[in-house]
Amino acid sequence: MRRLQVISAALNTHCHNDSITLIRPSSSSAKTSNMISSSPLRLWGAENFQYEESPHPSTSLRIPGLTHESFDRDWNPKMTSIMQTSSIARVYAFHTPLPPTSGNEKQTGKTRFFLDWPRLTQEFFTFVSSSEFVMSRALYKKSLKKWPLDMKFTLAHIGTCSIASTSEFFACPDGKTSTASELLWSNTNQFVTVDRATRKATRLPDWYLERYKGKGYMDRGLVVKPFERPAATYAHPSVVQWTDTDNYNHTNWASYVRWATDALHAAIFLQNSGTGASSTRSYSPYQAPNLVSAEESARSALHGITRDIVARGLRKLHISYLRECLQGERVETHVWQDRGGERELVYFSVVRDGEDVCQMKMWYFDALPEEEDDDYPV
Template sequence: MKRSMAHLKNMYRLTVSETEKDSVIHTPGLSYESIDRDDLLHQQEYLPPTLLDETGRTIFDYAQLTSDRLTFVASSEVISEKAVYDTSVPKSPLDVLYQLGYVGKSSLSTVASIVVPSTGQAILRNINHLVGMDKTSRRPKPLPDWWREKHGGSAILKNPLIVPRLQRPTDAPQYTAKVAWMHTDNYNHTNYTTYVDYCINALHYAIEKGCMGAVNKDVVKRGIKSMRNTYIGESLENDELTVWVWASDQDDRTVHFDVQKLGQSIFQSTFVYHDE
């Protein structure tokens, strides 16, 4: 989502490496809203910063790359160390390191790592796989040659982030969510991070109803170790969504989600919680 440089200058101190292969944002740390009622950090997902300075430069020439296309998140992954939930590990200030992940024909991924600057410890890593779409046809649009030549060599991942589709059991409990205006982005679609909020609400609802077996409040309070998401469709303001949630039959730490609109899956996710 777009942010004005005037606000960014008051919020963050932005720097870019001399090679311009990565970018580090120095932040004051987590906001109050980042912590939930169980003192757990909401899972964070990070797209490349829109602006690096007053000249309009963007990391990976992102603004120039996306000026003639729409971009959508196709899949994402978040890996959280236990230090994320350890109150003895300082959460202020924090650095966010951005790198280019994978470069495909019409898609790319970004890698964001949260680092504690006082120790250099990376406590969270987020990969977002983005697909560029033609504004008219809404079909994938190949990345331009100039961009590949300039940035392709700095990619740190050899493969795209592919999240397999889930098969929902017939007896999975369901939860209903309605898309509000505050849940939408610049395209007037539901913001991709909001689906995770719907899933978390659905999980707590199912636990309260006694539908999640060994996955209980104590498991949730350990914090999420990993989260893998796949974005299949779209939803808009006032749409009513059904969120299906079920526990893995392999262990008591894994939970699956299937978000549907009008009977069609538009988002799926798998959470894996930390061990005790």
């Protein structure tokens, strides 16, 4: 845990990084500098790309939105799809040239990009240290169209060696079922600049700090504090597959959330299981060393979460990325709740060789009043 505290302090406050090696570049780092022109993303169909310098640097655009593959069996948008949509939209906004006239500066033949991202990521890697997603109840309205979507992407905070940005996604008004944009979800990410040679967190360049420091809408960066993993957890095994990785061969940011979701559903399944060894062997070959069986492990780890609560939809997600995972490595996703804590709050830790590589907290929606619950997925 001491190492987690050191990493959290270095990434979220000041750039004290002498003992910290970070080698997980983000998906919008240098390798994506030509993504728009060299991939099908140039045919994505995004439109209405605009830029504003004040009150805070921001871009806005309309994107195709979710697809029929974005929904789970409850017809709720999958968190992994929300994350991938957010990531692609962010990459598009970072690597699309700004309009000829942007803010107070007239262009003089020089192409500019939002937050000068291509230039920054040619000099440095960027490491996603933490992420927050906040979902609205509107996201789970089955009567509300989820395509296309309007996105607003805003600078949140500039630290010594970190950049926080927020993207918001809105349902587009269609003049029939809706006449105003409804916020569906927002995503705030904390990026850390990483020296290409040393693979350690490093100070942002002076030119970048002079241009952007103090222009974000947040007083501080995104801080996701580490937490202790208790002895009694349910642990679900996984092997990192090729489909879990990005173009750096690192586990992509959404795969951790998929593992967590599967672990939670497995724990609920086993908690409710009245059968013995057959379901355990088929569903969870892992036996927690401190508990007799997977069923007992699940029952000891969960204290209030149910299948019905999960089906209401995810309200908030916090993620802290601590170390990289590579293809072929074995991991265990631990899931638990605090005894006597919130029924809708679940903790997760992805562990490799005894070390936490990723920590997550998921808050699910509480129940709506009965009179408002007509089209709510329960």
